[in-house]
Amino acid sequence: xxxxxxxxxxxxxxxxxxxxxxxxxxxxxxxxxxxxxxxxxxxxxxxxxxxxxxxxxxxxxxxxxxxxxxxxxxxxxxxxxxxxxxxxxxxxxxxxxxxxxxxxxxxxxxxxxxxxxxxxxxxxxxxxxxxxxxxxxxxxxxxxxxxxxxxxxxxxxxxxxxxxxxxxxxxxxxxxxxxxxxxxxxxxxxxxxxxxxxxxxxxxxxxxxxxxxxxxxxxxxxxxxxxxxxxxxxxxxxxxxxxxxxxxxxxxxxxxxxxxxxxxxxxxxxxxxxxxxxxxxxxxxxxxxxx
Ligand SMILES: C[S@@+](CC[C@H](N)C(=O)[O-])C[C@H]1O[C@@H](n2cnc3c(N)ncnc32)[C@H](O)[C@@H]1O
Numbered sequence: 001x002x003x004x005x006x007x008x009x010x011x012x013x014x015x016x017x018x019x020x021x022x023x024x025x026x027x028x029x030x031x032x033x034x035x036x037x038x039x040x041x042x043x044x045x046x047x048x049x050x051x052x053x054x055x056x057x058x059x060x061x062x063x064x065x066x067x068x069x070x071x072x073x074x075x076x077x078x079x080x081x082x083x084x085x086x087x088x089x090x091x092x093x094x095x096x097x098x099x100x101x102x103x104x105x106x107x108x109x110x111x112x113x114x115x116x117x118x119x120x121x122x123x124x125x126x127x128x129x130x131x132x133x134x135x136x137x138x139x140x141x142x143x144x145x146x147x148x149x150x151x152x153x154x155x156x157x158x159x160x161x162x163x164x165x166x167x168x169x170x171x172x173x174x175x176x177x178x179x180x181x182x183x184x185x186x187x188x189x190x191x192x193x194x195x196x197x198x199x200x201x202x203x204x205x206x207x208x209x210x211x212x213x214x215x216x217x218x219x220x221x222x223x224x225x226x227x228x229x230x231x232x233x234x235x236x237x238x239x240x241x242x243x244x245x246x247x248x249x250x251x252x253x254x255x256x257x258x259x260x261x262x263x264x265x266x267x268x269x270x271x272x273x274x275x276x277x278x279x280x281x282x283x284x285x286x287x288x289x290x291x
Contacts, residue, residue, distance in 0.1 A: 008107035009277040010037030011240055012285050015267050016100060019287040020238045021046045026097030029054065029088075031081035031223070034106040036064030042100075043071045049097070054087065056080050056130045060108050080130070082222045088230055095232040101223065104242035105129075105210070107279065117210060119202040122179040127213045137209050141181060146170045156217070156245065157208030164188040165205055181205070207243065220249055228259040231290035236263075239286045247284050260288040 010016070016038055020028065026049045030039045033053030043051045053068070053076040055061045061078050068074045077087050081101060088096070109129065110117050116126030116137060127137035144152070146166045154162035168188035175181050182202045186194065194201045211217060227237055237260065241247040247266065254262045265286035274281045 008035040008037055009279070010041065011102065011277070011280045011283045012267060012269055012273070013038065013041050015264075015285055016238055016240075017041060017045050019264055019285075020098045020100055020236050021049070022234065022236055023097040024048055026050075027093060027095075028052070028098040029084065029096050029100070031084065031099060031101040031227075032103065033064050033076060034060055034102065035108055036067040038100060038102060039064065039074065040067055040071075043068065043074050047073060049073060051075070052077065052087065052091070052093075052096075054079050054081050054084070057106070057109065058131060059112070060106050063108060080219065082219050082226070084223070084230060085226060094230075096230055096235060097232055098236040098238070099227055099231065100238045100240075101227075102240040103216070103220065103246050104240075104283075116178055117206070119178055119182050119200060119206050122177050124177055125175065125181060127210045129214045133214075135213060137181075137213050138176065140209055140212050141169060141175050142173055152212045153205050153208045155208070156211040157204035157206075158244070159204040159208065161189055161193065181209075211245075217245060217249065220246060221253075224249065224253040224257075228257060228288075228290055231259075233290055235290040237288045237290070239288075241284050241286075242282050247286075250286050254286060254288045257288075259291060261291055263287050263289045 028042060028049055029052045031054050033039050033055045039051060039053050051074045053064060053074060058078050061076060065076060079087060109115050114123055116123045125137040125141055149169055150163045150166035153159045153165055165185050165188040168184045169175060172184040175184060185202045185205050189201055231237060239250045241250055254260050266284040269280040269283055
């Protein structure tokens, strides 16, 4: 197991429990079980329900397996949440009472040695959530055209300096590590911009490359299309997003989908929660109900 100094704290835990667990003997799916934080809480709160947990990251899932081993009402799958129909078919389940999807990245992925997601430690560029996948951040950074990189950084990172950053990346190839990427980004940004930013100047570019490596937005779109079909009447869909691109997708999807109505949200973490768990600061929770 990789060195792992910090535990993941589930975001808006009380709100998730309150809105998702509407049925006592229900079937619930946690599509991004991660380190099992939400799942533990849900399964302990509703011991007569059955819980299915999915995660694409085999290492994260191992942590969840250990955390949830004592629970008889939980089954875990190493898979993509876009495979939800296949997993339910395998279990001969047609409809479920609730589905949770907690987007973004787990603390393990950011903090464990060697996963290459963080601009704070120097590691080979990787950023894969699915360790069996071929494409890494190294491939994206070193083989994409300047134009394609600029589009990705602009669209997925909402970075104004995307064109300049893409140019510097291409000029500085090969870029093998996270720190080499940070250096290229630094060279592209005016000093005044670096000083002005509240968050680290590489945040947006790293987010963009991570989204591209893991096809995050495509997966979310696929998931939003299929998930409502597997909810029973009055079944609940809880979506936690961490940046505006994800939240916009969730908001518009719920608003325009005749199968769903939003019953709560966007809920935000309290000041107190953010104090205890700064990573929750940009989270938004939306709850929709199957009509
Ligand atoms: C924010 S974490 C979830 C944390 C979890 N709710 C907890 O309380 O511990 C997001 C998780 O989504 C997983 N993930 C990302 N893309 C996925 C996909 N396509 N299918 C399944 N899981 C995915 C990541 O591996 C990560 O563990």
